[in-house]
Amino acid sequence: MRFDLPTPGFSFELLATLGHARAGILHTPRGDIPTPVFMPVGTLGTVKAMTADELRAEPLDARIILGNTYHLYLRPGLEVIGLAGGLHKFAAWDRPILTDSGGFQVFSLAAINQIDDDGVTFRSHIDGSKHRLTPEVSMHIQKTLGSDIAMCFDQCPPGDAPADVQEVALARTTAWAARCKAAEHAPGQAVFGIVQGGIDVERRRRHMAEITKLDFDGYALGGLAVGEKVEDTYRVLDEVAHELPAERPRYLMGVGTPQDLERGITAGIDMFDCVMPTRNARNGYLFTSQGRVNIPNAQYRTDLGPVDPACPCSTCRTYSRAYLRHLYVAKEILYARLATLHNLTFYARHVRALRERILAEGRRA
Numbered sequence: 001m002r003f004d005l006p007t008p009g010f011s012f013e014l015l016a017t018l019g020h021a022r023a024g025i026l027h028t029p030r031g032d033i034p035t036p037v038f039m040p041v042g043t044l045g046t047v048k049a050m051t052a053d054e055l056r057a058e059p060l061d062a063r064i065i066l067g068n069t070y071h072l073y074l075r076p077g078l079e080v081i082g083l084a085g086g087l088h089k090f091a092a093w094d095r096p097i098l099t100d101s102g103g104f105q106v107f108s109l110a111a112i113n114q115i116d117d118d119g120v121t122f123r124s125h126i127d128g129s130k131h132r133l134t135p136e137v138s139m140h141i142q143k144t145l146g147s148d149i150a151m152c153f154d155q156c157p158p159g160d161a162p163a164d165v166q167e168v169a170l171a172r173t174t175a176w177a178a179r180c181k182a183a184e185h186a187p188g189q190a191v192f193g194i195v196q197g198g199i200d201v202e203r204r205r206r207h208m209a210e211i212t213k214l215d216f217d218g219y220a221l222g223g224l225a226v227g228e229k230v231e232d233t234y235r236v237l238d239e240v241a242h243e244l245p246a247e248r249p250r251y252l253m254g255v256g257t258p259q260d261l262e263r264g265i266t267a268g269i270d271m272f273d274c275v276m277p278t279r280n281a282r283n284g285y286l287f288t289s290q291g292r293v294n295i296p297n298a299q300y301r302t303d304l305g306p307v308d309p310a311c312p313c314s315t316c317r318t319y320s321r322a323y324l325r326h327l328y329v330a331k332e333i334l335y336a337r338l339a340t341l342h343n344l345t346f347y348a349r350h351v352r353a354l355r356e357r358i359l360a361e362g363r364r365a
C-alpha cells in the first residue's frame, strides 16, 4: 500500500507488517529510503570522520543523514550555507537530509535567557552571543539549509519536570507546531510533527491527538531516552508508537542502543537517529555481532582478529583489533575513521536484518 504524504513528491509505501513492526519505503524527491532506517547524525554538516562517498558506499549505503539547525545556524551560519546553495551542495551530499529544529539543542546546550510563548532567547554555547529562536526562525533556517525533512520547533522539558511545567511545554509545542506548518518551507521539503508528553502515556495520547490533527508528513516521538528509566521509555513506546497514524512514517528521535532500535521497530517505529554509533566509536566502544568491544582493553593488544568477523565493512576486512587498539592508544586520527565506519555499518546492517525479517515473516500490507 502506498500513501501520498501531504507534501508533493513524498509518499510512504508500506510493504509488510509483523505485529506492530513495519517494513516500507519512504519515497522522497531525492531518493528512496527503505524503512525501518537508522539515520547517521551529521550535526555540523558532517557525519564525524566520514566523507560523503564513504557514507554512500556499500555496505553502509546511508540513504539519509541528519543535520542540526542550532549548530549550523551558529557555525558556519546561514550566509555561507545560503551562498553554497543549501546544505546538500555545501556538504556534497545528494541524498536526503533531515534537519532537527534546534529545539533540543537550545534546551540542552545553550544558556537560556528566556522562554515565552513566542520562542526562546539564548546564548550560544560557542561564544556567548545572544540569539532568539521561534518556530518561524527555525523553519526559515531549515528552509535555507534546504533539508528534505524539516522538524517542528518544540519544547522538550526534562523528563522529571513537574506536571505543570510539562503541560505548559505541551501547549506551547502544539501552538508552535501550527506555526511551523504555516511557515514558508523550501520547495519539496516535508515537515514532521513531534509528539511530546514525557513518560505519562495519557499525556502522550492527548498530545498525539493534537499534533496529528495538524496533518504533517510524518510524526516523531520526542523527549524519550532523555534520562528516564529504560523501562519507562519502552512502556511509552509499546503503548504509543503503534497508535501514530499508520499511513505516515514514524520517527523515534535520538534513540539509541541496538536493543533500543529493535524495541522501537517491534513497537512500530520506522526511523531512528542517535549519536551513539559515531560517538561511541570515537570513545573506543565498538558494536559487534558478539557484543561490545571496548578496544582500549589490554586483551586486544595482541588480538589479530577482525573487530567483527561477521562484518563486511572495510575496517573489518582490512585491519585487526590489535591495530585499532594501537591507533586508539596512540591517538592516531585514522582510528576515528575506521571505528566510525564499522559502527555505522553495524547499525545499518542491524536495522536491515530486522527489516528483512519483517519482509520474510510478516504479512504483505
Ligand SMILES: [Zn+2]
Binding pocket: 307, 308, 311, 312, 313, 314, 315, 316, 317, 341, 342, 343, 345, 346
Ligand atoms: Zn566492520
